Amino acid sequence: MSPDEKPHKYEPLPIPTYEEAIGSSSRTSTPESTHNESAVPAEREGLLSAGEEGRTPIPTRRQNYRPPTVEESRDSLEQHDTFLNQDAEPRGSESEEEDRVRREVEEMDIEDAPRSSTQSAWGKRISSLSQSLHLPFRWKWKWRINLHVPEGLRGRVGWPKIDANFCIILGRMFAVLLVMSVVYLLFISDIFTSAAQRMGAQMFDPENVRLFVQQRAEMSAEAIEEHMKFITANDHLAGTEGDYALAQYVEEAFLDYRLEDVRKEEFGVYLNYPKDGGRKVEILGSDGAVIWSAKIDEDLVYPGRPQTAAFHGHSKSGDVTGPIIYANYGSREDFKQLYDSGIDTKGAIALVRYYGSQGDRALKVKAAELAGFVGCIIYSDPANDGFVKGEPAPNGRYMPEGGVQRGAVSLMSWVVGDVLTPGWGSVKGAERVSKENNPGLVNIPSIPLSWGDAQNLLKAMKGVGQAAPEEWTGGIPDVEYWSGNLSSPKVHLVNEQDEVTEQPIWNVMGKIKGVEQGEKSIIVGNHRDSWVYGATDPGSGTAVMLEVINIFGELVKRSWRPLRTIEFASWDGEEYNLIGSTEYVETNMDKLRTDAFAYLNVDVGVGGTDFRAAGSPVFKKSLLRVLNRVGDVQKNATVRQLWEERGGKLEGLGAGSDYVAFQDMAGTSSLDIGFEGPGFPYHSAYDNLEWMQKVGDPGFTYHTMLAQILVLMILELADRLVMPFDITAYSASLTAWSMELENWAGSKGANKAGNPKWSIDPLREAVLKFANDAQKFEKWELEWDGIVLGGGGFESTILAAHRQSHNTRMANFETHLLDLEEGGGIPNRTQFKHVVFGPQLWSGYDEAYFPAIRDAVEAGDWALAQQQVEKAAAILSRASSKLVGN
DSSP, rough: OOOOTTTOOOOOOOOOHHHHHHHHHHOOOOOOOOOOOOOOOOOOOSEEEEETTOOOOHHHHHOOOOOOHHHHHHHHTTGGGGGGOSSSSSSTTTTHHHHHHHHHHHHTTTTTTTTOTTTHHHHHHHHHHHHOOOSSSSSOOSSSSOBBBBBGTTTTOOOOOOOOHHHHHHHHHHHHHHHHHHHHHHHHHTTTBBHHHTTOOOOOOOHHHHHHHHHHHHHHHHHHHHHHHHHHTOOOOOSSHHHHHHHHHHHHHHTTTTEEEEEEEEEEEEEEEEEEEEEEEEEEOTTSSEEEEEEOOOOOTTSSSSSOOOOTOOOOOOOOOEEEEOOOOOOHHHHHHHHHHTOOOOOOEEEEEETOOOOOHHHHHHHHHHHHHHHEEEEHHHHHSSTTOBBBTSSSOOOTTTTOEEEEEEEESSSSSSSSSTSSSTTTTTTOOOTTTTTTTTOOOOOEEHHHHHHHHHHHHTTSOOOOOOOGGGOOOOOBBBBOTTSEEEEEEEEEEEEEEEEEEEEEEEEEEEEEEEEEEEEEEEEEOOOOOOIHHHHHHHHHHHHHHHHHHHHHHTTOOSSEEEEEEOOOOOHHHHHHHHHHHTTHHHHHHHHHHHHHEEEEEESSSSEEEOOGGGGHHHHHHHHHHHHTTTTEHHHHHHHHHHTTBBOOOOOSSSSHHIIIOOOOOEEEEEOOOOOOOOSSSTHHHHHHIIOOOGGGHHHHHHHHHHHHHHHHHOOOOEEEEEEEHHHHHEEEEHHHHHHHHHHHHTTTTOOOOOOOOOHHHEEEEEEEHHHHHHHHHHHHHHHHHHGBOOOOOHHHHOOOHHHHHHHTTTTTGGGGGGGSSSSTBBOBBBBSBBOOOTTTTSBBBSHHHHHHHHOOOHHHHHHHHHHHHHHHHHHHHHHHTT
């Protein structure tokens, strides 16, 4: 009976006869080696599991939106099955496919034998030694020992006389024992076992793997463009039917590309949608009659196809009327300038422009609220984003006259994630706080406008108040910029919202299980939801990530596995307040703090041709290594060369994308990458497929470059025996940041007359201690290189355990930089726990270092600032000691 039929049945061999046992020839045979092809996963029965059949999301009351039925979702996906590789015939059924796979395996220098995760390391060792150990003699064993005893001593107790034959027998026995002892010691010490063999894994040459994935990524432009076509086919605002259909598409791609544990995770969160006819901006005459109405919405890009209305996510519902006053960029300094110039703003409606000295639109609205305004209008001025900068869309990169920048006005740097569940996951049955007087929400209504609409508001203010200074002057034609005052024309602003307390959103998750430290993860994420079609933001990142997963799926098909688990995530609700990723982190906080080694984020994947990276300094070494491998064929140089020529550097993380919860709350070292340009029609309907094909990235060249960078970065972190974290770079950065902090605090009045004594000395000492510990820590890697790489790649079990401990301590370093004391974190914003990274109270998206200290200094609370210095120093010192095992 074959082994497959009875894999565990023991068949006893016949006992040899005496003559057979002592015969001169052995009756041994070598079993033929077998080759078991990896099983192809069974075809799936549909988009949804049995448990999800018939399940639909809770509908929103937004006009033209309804939840899709399961049948509609399937039909939608079936129309695009050509780029999900859903061929009519099963995978691997054609001999041509088998020949292609065999050729690719040979090109990669990969052995034909499949990787078996169930094969024991002991079995590997025996198999390896049986083929590699060549004994210098053959065994002929006789079961009788003839002792020659003199006749006079027979029957008496005493030592027998040993002849030459007996000595030979004893020698052979000693040789057998010696060989068996040596072999046993070799098995125990793993001298003949490399790290990959010890895991019972198929051997892959790392460089060939990198060449394989990079070559696949270089040729992926067509596949990425096909993904982009589906992603941008419909608008897909979070929680809508377009979003749900795209979640199904991503889930099916994850399954088709061989990810494991693929699932949709649902959260119920607070979202808002504009009501039909519920948005107005009108200029009223002296008699209260409407003399002008704003268009508000953009023209339809695709006639007959739904298009997201122009509104602010998480904006306050309201119906207000007041005089219009122009306040430049809407920063606190701008409102103070109005106040200092004698202009009363109580009860007025603020008109401010995007960008400038306050880049976060939510903080513009909050500053207007604090200045006494009852409403806020934000528009795109051509001086910042329009024809003054260059050619507008659809033929250029800037906002056209009728283009509107949507966006959320939730206070991301104050409360992140679902504002009703700050600090815990928005799962079913979770406690929820009120949306009224919520610290994460603004309290006055706001609305976005195009510069074409804003032109009429600015014209109505001509000659009222004060002429705007030069730095307040924008680029709208035929307009004189005036501040206005309480005598300005009155404006009626209506912003009626459909608010849903527990609107379902869907994260899509999948993984490739690691074979050495399978519980440790490298997490790769991109958000899926978009304000409209989202070709650049975030479609470019989504399309690239899907193709990267496809490339890894090809490796998995060939029995490759990483050392550490790779998890892929398609986040939902990012555009509102980083909701999907934050709720995931809050729900899985303990596991992430223990097992998440790194988080890689791609948001705006390709918005131009200049590479950018922001993240923890630990990624510097691996990032440079990757950028050195990827070439820009259009500029005939490596990405690293071009980046360094521009003065590019690894920037700090602010509060603008899905890395926030990982870096600032879970303490997972995070990196955000992409290609940027001078601009793109941000958060408008003009950011669509045709714009990307014509202007953004014709030929999808930079999409393929980003795919190369991302896939190589994943390999760096998931498949190097020693994690390539750059602890020395982190030390150098901390030194620079602490000096910068001291100089900045000095400019804010540190130790000046009348201020309490303030000193950064505790932090400086902790930074110095970390510098010494970092050098000590990285010496171990040099020693490991010398022992293992210098010894032909062989690693003992004990050394492997030390290496894994080294990796874990390295990855947990930033977790140990969290302030986890009772009530710890940034005062009044305790979601943010990291003592080095995190947003300042009023910095919004901008990077900030030591945010708790900076907040206290900004507030003039020098006692609190000193307390935060000492706390940060103590936490850094403790993390430094844990890094080196003290």
